[in-house]
Amino acid sequence: MSQRRTIVEKIWDNHIVTAQPGVPSLIYIDLHLCHEVTTPQAFQTLRDRGLKVRRPDLTIATMDHSTPTTPHNLPILDLVGKAQLDQMEKNCADFGIRLYNLKSDKQGIVHVMGPEQGLTQPGMTIVCGDSHTATHGAFGALAFGIGTSQVGQVLATQCLLQQPSKTYAIRVEGKLQPGVTAKDIILAVIAKIGIGGGTECVFEYTGSTIRGLSMEERMTICNMSIEGGARAGLVAPDDTTYQYIAGREFAPKGADWDAALARWRQLPTDHDAEYAHALTLDANELEPMVTFGTNPGMGIAISDNIPDPASVSDPIEKSDLVKALKYMDLQPGQPLKGHPIDVVFVGSCTNSRISDLRAAASIIKGRKVSPKVRMLVVPGSMQVKKQAEAEGLDKIFRDAGADFREAGCSMCLAMNGDQLEPGEYSVSTSNRNFEGRQGKGGRTFLASPLTAAASAIMGVVTDVRTLL
């Protein structure tokens, strides 16, 4: 066959169980990640129909969304949240699924835990009842978020009915300037294409800048593919990928490793393969990014001014911008830099890995968090927490006046009690600035860990380059 294929098409072809006319392809799933929020109704479906989990050996669960980030040996005060966690224990016990519960030193945000344990590997199809599943695409896996009905389908059949996606190349070329990070790349991409720009597509991030990024930086970028509307996003695997995976608990060992490596090396997109869409970004020109509005596409460079609805022609777009600025209580044409803030959140599946904590600590070290700001640092997993403590990062944060907590999703979606009060402003390293996302009436500025840390010190939205 002479047809040139992209990595997405190769993975797709490798996983077709059946392809019949008039029916979406039946695609095999290599790894199913579960958490407590989007699975209870799926397990109930299995019980109602007397079904088993087809492949408990390809399924793994953790607790992250509803989990308190106060010490895990304390009683859980939120009884509804506790009932959900208890149900997860029961479901995993009844159906024979391995669970990293709150007593496990491997517990963490599902998209931090998977890669950390070596579960996430190139060429796999990976699903989870969570829209940020594309995070695993950093390893050259086709990973996407699914709804609860599909969680039930995968539990029962290890398959999904899927339509093929369109391919979308996002090339980033050049050198990032000091203070500009992977988070700024993805915020710039989304600001450019809008939050529906990747609908029906899978992004492949490519180019010299992406090649130069660490695995954790690639995860940050792939994580927010859904914020550009894409079904998934991925980076073709290379030596950086293989070095990260080697030696982790679930990574192949010995002869299996050599065989895996030979397979993985076949995955990258063929030279001259064609994409349905493409976008190129110049990394040299990027600045630290920050969002001003109520969706992740409403982002600007830190030195830019807040856009003016008067300059927008589409009537719905204009009224949406007016609505966003009203909710955020911001004035068009003004800089966002210097705007007072109340809370800084460093965490979430986007930016809670050890390199994110190191980046934030590098700014915090020897300085104090502004007395006007409450700063939460929430490691993505208990493993990240342990590593941060071994490096003394917890002490740097605490000495500066920040709160260093237990692992979980925390204030990214405010299900666990960590939340903004109505009207409060946060600079957050998470992925969504939707109305009320971090707590009813709360207002979110999305940014990188560096920008978040700098803003915590100054008490206002800050250009981190002034503190480097």
Next chain:
Amino acid sequence: MKFEKIESKIAVLPIDNVDTDQIIPARYLKSISKDGLGEGLFRDWRLNADGSPKPEFVLNKPEAKGVEILVTGDNFGCGSSREHAPWALVQNGIRAVISTSFADIFKGNALKNQLLPVVVPADAHAELLKSPWAVVKIDVVSQKVTLPSGRTVEFPIDAFSKTCLVEGVDELGYMLQQDPAIAAFEAKRVGSVNTLL
């Protein structure tokens, strides 16, 4: 349940990028069943902090009683994968949402819950936005929407989803019937993790 036709007044929510956090906020996601999720629908747009209704919100207007079709701006249902969003809409009697586009995961979730996502061309959408509470007909079999002006426009739906809706096909049941093909695929599969090791 078979799903062939809807004829209803339309409620118009002319906002682009309505995300699933607005459709149902995360604090309603702690339930382990589907019961009662309807209360969370557009909670923070629909109700004040004290629980009293905001009279200006479209679904609180007296005309909204019995409405089965919601017309919204572009890219409806973006954000989180929570299936609680279509569950909450359906529990409030909504059977179809008309827009110019839908976020992928929401669209898939909707179709699995007898909630029809209908994509119409921009000119038809513009007519609908200008016609709140007008009666609109949707025919799934012929894939046609009859606009308030009487003009009809076609809408796309993949053949399998249409069959599932119209014939009441159980999608999971269909997938379970593929067991021999799945087993054959598994027998040939190489390189896999084992999470239970």
